[in-house]
Amino acid sequence: MLNKNPKNYMHVENLQAPAFLAKSLSDENRLRILLCISHKKKSVSAIVEELQLSQPLISHHLKELKRSLLVTVERNGPFIYYELADKRIIDILRDLNDFAMNLLARRKTF
Amino acid sequence: MLNKNPKNYMHVENLQAPAFLAKSLSDENRLRILLCISHKKKSVSAIVEELQLSQPLISHHLKELKRSLLVTVERNGPFIYYELADKRIIDILRDLNDFAMNLLARRKTF
DNA sequence: TAAGCATATAAATGATAATTTATATGCTTA
DNA sequence: TAAGCATATAAATTATCATTTATATGCTTA
Incomplete structure (x- = not known):
């Protein structure tokens, strides 16, 4: 888990931020870019x-x-470089992958 | 993190599963249902x-x-009950929330 | 078996988003 | 300053998806 004593509590009313983040992560090509x-x-x-x-x-x-806000940009001459804004997004991506693979494996087993 | 020694490695080529999971989590109303x-x-x-x-x-x-595969269904008389298939999805949701709030907080600070 | 409640499904609509194609912008170098 | 490369942007297209409205299905009880 990213945070055992989270400072940000989740409320059923306001889940805009995590939904928005998940939307960014919902496209396979974008995930490939993040890993890349x-x-x-x-x-x-x-x-x-x-x-x-x-x-x-x-x-x-x-x-x-x-x-x-997942990447930052920097120009160097004619090239434009993109970089992760926070590498922990990879941990989150790994968690999503592990969890999803787990669900799929279970469906095949039972 | 869900998994310190992950069994499922991520490959730039195959990120369908995590992208699909993220898509399920990308709608605020669905997140509200999961929390509910x-x-x-x-x-x-x-x-x-x-x-x-x-x-x-x-x-x-x-x-x-x-x-x-995030919820399971069970009928009881005229009622149909929905339940989380794996409660760890809430940990993942919390991670997404914490990470997203963190990004937003940083943007406001710097 | 008719009536009523709980839920699902189908159809229609509007909005959003991914991709492609075409073009513009900006930097560098000759 | 013209040419060329790197990247961004705009427009058009297609696909996907959330939501609403209308209707169907299934269980229960009188």
Whole structure:
């Protein structure tokens, strides 16, 4: 768990923030981008090359990830580098993956 | 973290499962439903009453949550009870909430 | 078996979002 | 300053999804 003594309590009334975050994580291509830059900042063209997706599509998703505050941007000459704003997003991604795989495995077993 | 020695490794190629799970968690009303049944199974009408949403909308979201394997169903007479399939989804929800609130707080600070 | 409640389902609608295609912007170098 | 590369943006298209409205199904009880 990220937080054993959470400072932010969840209320049935206000779940906008986690829902918004989950929406950012709900697209497979965006998850691939997050993993792709998880160890070091990378330029758009490097990401395009690695993930084999079109440049406008990558740019679109990067814009979305920036809007959700998940990545930060930095220009260096003609290149623009994207970097994780907080690497703990990878832990969350791993938790989602483990939990989802677990659900699927159980469905197959029982 | 859910898993310090994860059995399921993440690959940039296959992130369908976590993306699908995140999509289930990306709607505020579905999160409200999950929290609403987090302590005990509840009937559809009980959920409708608590969350003040229309019955067809609640049924629709419950169907979606069932499809994602997040809830299980049980009929008792005329009532149909929904229950969390795995309560650890609440930990994940809390992590999402904490992380999201953290991002927002930082944006306001810096 | 008719009536009534609990829930599901179907159809229609409106909104949002992913992707593609085309074009613009901005930096660098000759 | 023209040419070229890196990236962003805009427009068009298609797909997905939340919500509403209307209706059907299934259980129970009189």
